Amino acid sequence: ADLNHEYNSSLEFDYYNSLLINEKDENDNYVELGDEFILEPNEHFNNLLVNTTYSDIQLPTNVYNKDPDILNGVYMSEALNPVFVDNFERDPTLTWQYFGSSTGFFRLYPGIKWLPDENGVISFDCRNRGWYIQAATSPKDIVIIVDVSGSMKGLRMTIAKHTIVTILDTLGENDFVNIIAYNDYVHFIEPCFKGILVQADRDNREHFKQLVEELQAKGVGTVNKALTESFKILREFRDAGQGGLCNQAIMLITDGAVEDYEAVFEKYNWPDRKVRVFTYLIGREVTFAPNVKWIACNNKGYYTQISTLADVQENVMEYLHVLSRPMVINHDHDIIWTEAYMDSAQSLLLMTTVAMPVFSKKNETRSHGILLGVVGSDVPLRELLKLAPRYKLGVHGYAFLNTNNGYILSHPDLRPLVCTTECFSSLF
Numbered sequence: 001a002d003l004n005h006e007y008n009s010s011l012e013f014d015y016y017n018s019l020l021i022n023e024k025d026e027n028d029n030y031v032e033l034g035d036e037f038i039l040e041p042n043e044h045f046n047n048l049l050v051n052t053t054y055s056d057i058q059l060p061t062n063v064y065n066k067d068p069d070i071l072n073g074v075y076m077s078e079a080l081n082p083v084f085v086d087n088f089e090r091d092p093t094l095t096w097q098y099f100g101s102s103t104g105f106f107r108l109y110p111g112i113k114w115l116p117d118e119n120g121v122i123s124f125d126c127r128n129r130g131w132y133i134q135a136a137t138s139p140k141d142i143v144i145i146v147d148v149s150g151s152m153k154g155l156r157m158t159i160a161k162h163t164i165v166t167i168l169d170t171l172g173e174n175d176f177v178n179i180i181a182y183n184d185y186v187h188f189i190e191p192c193f194k195g196i197l198v199q200a201d202r203d204n205r206e207h208f209k210q211l212v213e214e215l216q217a218k219g220v221g222t223v224n225k226a227l228t229e230s231f232k233i234l235r236e237f238r239d240a241g242q243g244g245l246c247n248q249a250i251m252l253i254t255d256g257a258v259e260d261y262e263a264v265f266e267k268y269n270w271p272d273r274k275v276r277v278f279t280y281l282i283g284r285e286v287t288f289a290p291n292v293k294w295i296a297c298n299n300k301g302y303y304t305q306i307s308t309l310a311d312v313q314e315n316v317m318e319y320l321h322v323l324s325r326p327m328v329i330n331h332d333h334d335i336i337w338t339e340a341y342m343d344s345a346q347s348l349l350l351m352t353t354v355a356m357p358v359f360s361k362k363n364e365t366r367s368h369g370i371l372l373g374v375v376g377s378d379v380p381l382r383e384l385l386k387l388a389p390r391y392k393l394g395v396h397g398y399a400f401l402n403t404n405n406g407y408i409l410s411h412p413d414l415r416p417l418v419c420t421t422e423c424f425s426s427l428f
Ligand SMILES: *[C@@H]1O[C@H](CO)[C@@H](O)[C@H](O)[C@H]1NC(C)=O
Pocket: 008, 009, 010, 011, 012, 013
């Protein structure tokens, strides 16, 4: 569909927006992008109200629902409707089928009505879900370096913290991470993790988020020591054959860099540039932009300036595009299976999401491997286990499921005992 679609910057297109469907204005007319969308309770979807003829479109509040990129993507991906319907007809055990676009829209089949969160916004962004990120990137080792010198006080620190949390949200069990803060000194924000990388599983991510909240800005910033420390950790990890191997990166969050840092890159990262350096310049000030940009550009990274809290999400996501590229070159379009989770919409069944990245096949973009998004479907583990019926297993036989990256999805002895709030609220 993408191959045959020509981008039209003035495209007008009415689509079913899952927030606006069935909404009327004061004159009893359907609102724009609203329109009537018949919903019926469906037993297969745990009696939720769904429409099995069409998928519909969800957007996070901070993404404009008529942005030309959104309109073109939604228009192009209308082609998925008959595919979803056909899949469901051919395999009635299928549950949700979806396409999460790199531009931020989420096309979900069957169509549903989406309700805002308690605070009146829609924060669900398909691009920071585990299935999206795992499918879009290969495993990665990441050191986040954050400037906590005096100039970062106030709003800059708030933006920096939010940037770190957003980066952490892009990491999963296949990734390794650490966070270093620097001013006059270099300190690992978790002293117990000094000099190492830890698995970016949920516990460690949450732990880091708490520590990030406590960061305070003071003193003078010297980035060199923090960079040196990061390169050393990543090299050690690489040499030991641990971690993600394919992707190593440093995320530098600062409001400026003045030192002579070239020597550090020369010593630790050039000429191979095995570690990419992504730089996030915090604040409106542009004096240091050339320096910070130089760091990224000379280390195969990406430079962005983040001047408001609202910019954080979009800017952080950019790095995923850069890191998704090696996969295209290697033709390594792996299907991924997420870890088992409980789905509250499916009567707390244990589920996995099967997902796969989608790249543009347009000639002009083929060599860059532009990521269009990720397709996925939720699969109850029960359905998978039916493939190994008891009578075929024998008296003492049992079935277990393993993903291609070695995680156990299902085993008779493995039962998630605690289900965190996060896992209950994570529908997709
Ligand atoms: C672009 O979209 C507009 C509005 O839908 C339409 O009038 C125009 O013909 C389209 N242009 C092309 C080149 O298809």
